[in-house]
Amino acid sequence: MTTQPDSAATPKRFTIPIGPQHPALKEPGFFEFTVEGETVIGATLRLGYAHRGIEKAVVSRTWVQNLYLLERVCGICSHIHSLAYCLGVEKLAGVTPPPRAQAIRVLIAELERMHSHLLWLGVAAHDAGFETLFMYSWRDRETILDLFEQISGNRVNHSINTLGGVKFDLTAEQIVSVLKAVELMEERARYYLDLVRNDPMLGQRIRGIGTMSAAEAHRMGVVGPTARASGVGRDLRVEAPYAAYTAIPVVVMLETDGDLQARFIVRIREMFESCRIIRVLLDHLPEGDLQARMPRRIPEGETIARVEAPRGELFYFIKSNGADMPERIKLRTPTLCNLGSVLALCIGRQLADIPMLLIGTDPCFSCNDRAVVIHQAGNREKWTWEQFRRYGNEALR
Amino acid sequence: MNAVETALQTALEHLAPLNGQVTTPEDGRRDVTINAGDLLEGARLLLDSGWGYLTAITGLDHGESEGVLEVLVHFCAGAAVLTLRIRLARVGGELASLCALIPAASVFEREISEMFGVTFSGSPDTRRLFLPDEWPEGVYPLLKESPAAAGEA
Numbered sequence: 001m002t003t004q005p006d007s008a009a010t011p012k013r014f015t016i017p018i019g020p021q022h023p024a025l026k027e028p029g030f031f032e033f034t035v036e037g038e039t040v041i042g043a044t045l046r047l048g049y050a051h052r053g054i055e056k057a058v059v060s061r062t063w064v065q066n067l068y069l070l071e072r073v074c075g076i077c078s079h080i081h082s083l084a085y086c087l088g089v090e091k092l093a094g095v096t097p098p099p100r101a102q103a104i105r106v107l108i109a110e111l112e113r114m115h116s117h118l119l120w121l122g123v124a125a126h127d128a129g130f131e132t133l134f135m136y137s138w139r140d141r142e143t144i145l146d147l148f149e150q151i152s153g154n155r156v157n158h159s160i161n162t163l164g165g166v167k168f169d170l171t172a173e174q175i176v177s178v179l180k181a182v183e184l185m186e187e188r189a190r191y192y193l194d195l196v197r198n199d200p201m202l203g204q205r206i207r208g209i210g211t212m213s214a215a216e217a218h219r220m221g222v223v224g225p226t227a228r229a230s231g232v233g234r235d236l237r238v239e240a241p242y243a244a245y246t247a248i249p250v251v252v253m254l255e256t257d258g259d260l261q262a263r264f265i266v267r268i269r270e271m272f273e274s275c276r277i278i279r280v281l282l283d284h285l286p287e288g289d290l291q292a293r294m295p296r297r298i299p300e301g302e303t304i305a306r307v308e309a310p311r312g313e314l315f316y317f318i319k320s321n322g323a324d325m326p327e328r329i330k331l332r333t334p335t336l337c338n339l340g341s342v343l344a345l346c347i348g349r350q351l352a353d354i355p356m357l358l359i360g361t362d363p364c365f366s367c368n369d370r371a372v373v374i375h376q377a378g379n380r381e382k383w384t385w386e387q388f389r390r391y392g393n394e395a396l397r
Numbered sequence: 398m399n400a401v402e403t404a405l406q407t408a409l410e411h412l413a414p415l416n417g418q419v420t421t422p423e424d425g426r427r428d429v430t431i432n433a434g435d436l437l438e439g440a441r442l443l444l445d446s447g448w449g450y451l452t453a454i455t456g457l458d459h460g461e462s463e464g465v466l467e468v469l470v471h472f473c474a475g476a477a478v479l480t481l482r483i484r485l486a487r488v489g490g491e492l493a494s495l496c497a498l499i500p501a502a503s504v505f506e507r508e509i510s511e512m513f514g515v516t517f518s519g520s521p522d523t524r525r526l527f528l529p530d531e532w533p534e535g536v537y538p539l540l541k542e543s544p545a546a547a548g549e550a
Contacts, residue, residue, distance in 0.1 A: 240476030
């Protein structure tokens with residue numbers, strides 16, 4: 001904690017640095033809060049601790065290689081990143097994936113939304129000091145990860161999407177497992193909904209805390225469940241439907257209180273909606289091919305692909321110059337949008353509310369941080385892959 | 398006319414005072430190329446009329462041969478995407494910061510500023526967002542001549 005020189009007439013201001021490593025946050029981010037007494041009067045952030053240079057790296061990889069790279073932007077919502085990328089590239093190429101592929105894409109996206117919300121619920125519960133809820137929700141999340149493993153062989157980077165469709169079909173056995181899991185998820189979601197609505201201890205930490213009005217959420221460009229908890233019905237599955245959402249109308253879960261509790265409730269209610277969507281999908285799963293044929297070179301052009309990630313709108317800008325590699329891919333993740341807004345919202349609030357306010361947006365730092373460039377122009381030293389590997393291993397010793 | 402087209406037409410009406418050049422890159426989108434000095438006014442015209450929200454800011458380097466750096470400021474309202482396109486010089490480009498209007502713009506601007514070398518005047522926070530502290534001054538990694546990885550010249 002550092003004291004800033006100030007005139008004697010004004011109350012003393014302190015600047016409190018939080019992070020990049022901090023017990024309250026599981027991911028690296030650096031926040032600096034200026035406080036007067038207990039009231040926050042300034043808030044800034046510094047990111048980049050998990051920056052990997054992905055936006056730069058994509059321009060020297062082929063369209064297909066980038067599919068694997070972009071899926072690794074985030075370890076939680078990996079599918080939605082590859083989906084946004086595929087939708088954009090397919091739009092440029094003028095290719096429409098077969099209906100069965102579109103249905104499987106949405107099915108996986110909804111499973112991913114549920115597991116992401118459960119993961120968040122656990123993290124938020126942990127930060128509120130409610131360890132039992134953390135253990136419960138992460139245990140339930142395993143059900144979905146197991147499904148991913150059953151379908152694709154992978155728990156995290158499922159690699160379901162490919163340009164022009166999907167790689168994996170659903171067998172009759174897998175469909176039975178999915179339906180069984182959906183049933184369990186609904187039962188658990190009912191329990192969690194009751195808990196976040198009625199548990200008095202949790203209520204004290206989340207009721208009336210970090211309230212954001214609809215007008216604030218709208219103007220600041222807040223997205224996803226954070227916006228929907230303030231009554232702003234932003235949901236791209238409804239506003240700009242893609243893949244199988246064009247055929248399945250999604251019900252937007254809205255809460256109007258705008259506080260932390262509303263953000264809990266919105267996410268849990270969305271689990272019910274995900275379950276419903278999955279059931280409808282499986283009832284009407286179209287027959288047919290999994291992939292449409294893609295050209296190796298993508299025609300020249302610019303496109304924007306927007307999808308509803310578990311945390312909110314994910315934005316991809318893709319430019320092709322007609323070659324086998326993209327000219328530019330820009331991605332804007334929902335966390336960046338929401339963190340910027342929440343920091344602006346911190347001003348004038350109690351310091352003690354800040355951790356829960358940040359947690360309320362479900363921040364994902366690896367999504368935000370994408371670029372560490374190894375080579376520095378002023379410095380001619382270049383590292384080989386071997387040097388890097390050694391550096392990484394030695395740092396661990 | 399569908400709802401998306403209606404929204405885009407409304408946005409274009411709001412932006413009419415700027416006399417930007419309007420193009421349609423794909424369905425549901427309009428790009429309006431405006432002068433660098435008009436960005437703040439453009440954003441104000443949209444937001445004051447309640448049209449959409451600032452979604453992202455993309456930097457687009459056209460390379461040394463063209464000598465142009467484009468900044469794309471994307472606003473979305475539902476499925477409609479309206480992009481204000483500004484062409485800047487690749488070196489020393491300057492834009493007015495949107496932070497006074499949209500506090501959340503700060504993170505987007507800081508990213509463009511450190512990755513492409515664009516200065517946002519009037520921004521309350523001009524520190525780096527993603528790049529490390531020891532990153533050399535004046536090196537902008539997303540400009541085309543910046544090498545992508547070790548081993549590349």
